[in-house]
Amino acid sequence: MNNKFDALKDDDSGDHDQEQGSPKDNEKEKSEEEDKDQSITKKKMVVPGPGEHPLQYNYTFWYSRRTPGRPASTQSYEQNIKQIGSFASVEQFWRFYSHMIRPGDLTGHSDFHLFKEGIKPMWEDDANKMGGKWIIRLRKGLASRCWENLILAMLGEQFMVGEEICGAVVSVRFQEDIISIWNKTASDQATTARIRDTLRRVLNLPPNTIMEYKTHTDSIKYSLGRLPWAGEC
């Protein structure tokens, strides 16, 4: 798990030369370090600070944006995706979330990803490769609210599917936005049905909302020449 994570850091662009920053870097000495923010982007496993509410899992926020005019490939995807940060508690989550733009205000072809720490938001990751995702297409204007409800449900363990959830994505596109939630085992129908029902409930979707389940292997098959991570691929 950690290895994968570290490997990713290596091909991730920029600012991770300080891997060996203080080992127990809780959220303590934040004020002094905050200025040189680009020197402390990546760190070891985060832990909840004193008095904070721990989450069941640690999570990492990612951001990706398609570079206009560049052909999409897995490689450029991996280069385009940026880690925003990892958190282990409810309070740490809010710190990040409150300093990120709302998905509905993103411009261009971009995505936020929120995945369990150690799982890359890519089909190829071991946790994802047998998996799939529920996709919900949203008309413009709904993404911010739906995304918030989706990730709060995920962080709060509302899905009740054990270890199955991998992460969630919101994809901002030209005419619509897409939210999706990824799980590990696409063939596990009890799990995917439960995820679907929970999604309906937490997003309060109208009964006729179309929800589509896609296995990642299908996504790979049909994605030649398209963006590997986009919800609609």
Next chain:
Amino acid sequence: MSTDCQKTTAKAIPSTRRVTVNDADHMPHDYSTTPGGTLFSTTPGGTRIIYDRKFLLACRSSPLARTPPRGLPTIPGVTSPPTKEPDGKTLNGEILNNNSAAAPNSSNAGDDSQFEMDI
């Protein structure tokens, strides 16, 4: 920094609460609710840390949740720290991040039934 934040006497999660279920009608009608409410820290199949939306939103106002995150990378148009950092002018001085939306959001959450959690 973290020491002087008075934590919001964080005992909101009832760790043990017994609910007797004598009748199928007392069972919740969806998967994610446990009898008597969602705030149970122990669930069938193992202990899991469960928070409902309302609780998570309430944590947002805690001082611990309001300090800027450590090591937030500067991605123009994506992460916009509210404190003025060197080149941190938001577009036209507009406030763009989730933070600015917090107040309006939470205040009108109630009347926007589409997004209410419990139905």
